[in-house]
Ligand SMILES: NC(=O)c1ccc[n+]([C@@H]2O[C@H](COP(=O)([O-])OP(=O)(O)OC[C@H]3O[C@@H](n4cnc5c(N)ncnc54)[C@H](O)[C@@H]3O)[C@@H](O)[C@H]2O)c1
Ligand SMILES: [Zn+2]
């Protein structure tokens with residue numbers, strides 16, 4: 486009998502590494518002959534996990550975390566045709582069937598077949614279909630032919646694994662935020678948030694040809710990380726209104742495009758920089774985005790927040806000044822990133838050295854045992870993207 490270990494959510498503020506079941510090609514009674522078992526090579530801690538670990542969702546005790554997975558195929562179900570044992574693959578965090586109307590048009594973040602409760606599923610995530618997470622040694626991936634991206638050369642991929650591990654979520658997510666905000670050659674962009682998603686978005690804006698990328702946050706180390714690859718930054722602990730801070734950099738108090746890489750746990754500005762204000766980023770980006778501009782919103786907003794300060798926010802109702810966005814004809818784009826829309830192109834951008842994404846987000850590789858500390862450090866705002874290496878396969 487093979488064994489397995491994974492990172493479990495215990496209660497707010499507490500995760501632990503514990504023995505868990507070795508994966509089967511099934512989810513409860515649902516057979517997954519279209520699935521594979523992966524030996525996990527790398528699996529990243531995400532800001533999305535933190536929402537659960539901080540007790541800001543309805544995640545149950547014992548949920549095995551982890552939706553950012555890269556691994557080696559060690560077993561393939563009978564219905565898998567093209568993926569083979571021995572393939573090194575990136576797993577999009579969205580689980581998608583490839584057969585429903587949404588998958589057929591590339592909307593894999595809202596697949597209709599993989600979560601009885603609502604459209605869209607993910608590994609190791611509350612309300613996302615009950616699929617077991619991959620911050621573990623082994624995991625099962627369903628609909629393997631459809632979901633998996635195989636790296637063309639295993640040895641070359643292992644050399645760039647710190648970059649390629651980011652294809653399961655934050656690189657495509659940051660890129661999607663930029664694309665949906667209309668970023669292109671010469672754009673002037675404001676990115677709210679200098680966490681890993683914000684930094685990946687800022688680097689993606691550069692890849693898309695932006696002329697100027699301004700990143701706002703209230704954690705100085707994260708802002709320094711953004712400056713390390715050529716972004717301008719705004720420290721939101723300072724009292725200067727955002728529009729004035731933008732004007733000081735751009736010459737006018739507005740930008741072409743904006744991306745919310747923060748989500749519902751957003752904090753205020755100036756004196757309120759340590760106070761939660763869930764709608765603040767949405768309102769701020771509408772205020773500073775030019776009329777006719779677009780706003781990408783990869784930052785997560787939830788339908789249930791037990792930790793919300795206001796009653797309405799407990800069900801995800803926020804006070805958004807939609808009249809301003811309407812008056813400025815803004816386009817707003819929300820939702821999970823459909824990773825599959827971008828991962829192959831972004832893999833090639835990495836393999837052909839068009840981007841240094843691991844460097845931009847400051848990847849740090851840790852053991853499975855150290856993931857508990859990784860969660861704590863990340864929660865304290867470390868300017869790092871923690872990548873768990875459960876089998877010690879990543880060279881130092
Ligand atoms: N849409 C998707 O598919 C998708 C995928 C991955 C992550 N996410 C979401 O993206 C968000 C960011 O993820 P992350 O891993 O970078 O998380 P993170 O928590 O590390 O980063 C968020 C950053 O926002 C900063 N911040 C707080 N209030 C702010 C404000 N008013 N203005 C600017 N910055 C502010 C914080 O200081 C922090 O550095 C999370 O909500 C996560 O759930 C969405
Ligand atoms: Zn993630």
Ligand SMILES: [Zn+2]
Nearest residue numbers: 582585588596
């Ligand atoms: Zn589907």
